Amino acid sequence: MLRISKMTDYGVVLATHLAGLDGPRSVRALAGETGIPQPTAAKVLKALGAADLVVSTRGALGGYALARSAGAITIGEVITALEGPIAVTECTDDLSETACMHETNCGVRANWQKINEAVESALSHISLADMARSTLRLVTITSKPADRATHTPASASVPSDATGTP
Amino acid sequence: MLRISKMTDYGVVLATHLAGLDGPRSVRALAGETGIPQPTAAKVLKALGAADLVVSTRGALGGYALARSAGAITIGEVITALEGPIAVTECTDDLSETACMHETNCGVRANWQKINEAVESALSHISLADMARSTLRLVTITSKPADRATHTPASASVPSDATGTP
DNA sequence: AGATATCGGACCAATGCGGTCCTCTATGGG
DNA sequence: CCCATAGAGGACCGCATTGGTCCGATATCT
DSSP: OOBOOHHHHHHHHHHHHHHTOOSOBOHHHHHHHHTOOHHHHHHHHHHHHHTTSEEEEOSTTOEEEESSOGGGOBHHHHHHHHHOSOBOOOSOTTHIIIIITTSHHHHHHHHHHHHHHHHHHHHTTOBHHHHHSSSOOOOOOSOOOSOOSSOOOOOSSOOSSOOOOO | OOBOOHHHHHHHHHHHHHHTOOSOBOHHHHHHHHTOOHHHHHHHHHHHHHTTSEEEEOSTTOEEEESSOGGGOBHHHHHHHHHOSOBOOOSOTTHIIIIITTSHHHHHHHHHHHHHHHHHHHHTTOBHHHHHSSSOOOOOOOOOOOOOSSOOOTTOSOOOSOOOOO
16 A cells, blocks of 8 residues: 555665674675675665664674664664655645645645554554564554455465566 | 655545535546646546545536545545555565575565554544544554563654644 | 775666546436 | 537656666775
């Protein structure tokens, strides 16, 4: 439903992988272990570093390590670091005068904020330590009300056939 | 943190606007009232129709109307209809053999599913009727399961109070 | 000093998204 | 009965973002 960029996916993979290590590890090693191309991994790690989620040690024997304990870093932070703060296309420029004041528009736009908060909150309940567990217990947000088929996420179990098109 | 496409934004605005009406309304009228360019609005409404969220009446005096009551349609459905099911770049092609089996990778990927569920669940708690209210009460994600020790998310819980009400 | 490894840029290619248009079909009104 | 209206359903294009690569500079360990 929501688009997750590949970079963000990489970021979560990398961060989770890092959660299982203690000492700093080089980008090369990290990339090799996760199957992510080195230059791209470097870019992601860099962004993660800018958000203070990982720390880097330079020079020989250097590398990346988590800035905090795996339990203290939420995937919400990771995603935010890579995806940037929500982009809900808030009332755009001059259009706001014509349409925004019109009627429901701005009210709806304001509520987008709430939606974002709800999502962010959900994401803030999952830590890297949780991700590292093979079977995440899942944050079970209250319940599951009206959903109408078409989205039946298979718990665990990797999709054997890749439907995606590269 | 998560990218919301403009189309999705339009969809929510349109659907919410529709929630305040009873009879069918033409795309032209809808577009004019929401400030969304007609052709684009038509496209969005079309997608909403394909997801059975709105029904269309053809011919003169025709137009779009909600397929169900405003309280029975969640924004999760609207977003899913426009954004399509999550795109978490599931284990891509042959790479999966090398890296996926490697270690954390696939485990992490499986957990992405959980993340998605959490988000989807959060979004399923907000109906169009809720969106129509100027001040959405917010879905108050109760949740809060797995976290033991060393877990100190800056997130806290969902801010149930209306933060900003412009 | 030299080797190693990150940092911080610039840089390019491609996918996809936002947006438009045109034709066809169905329905209601004159 | 015929025409105007209004949606369906395509094809289509341009631009922006994203995914990915490369380079020089800096810092650290042997």
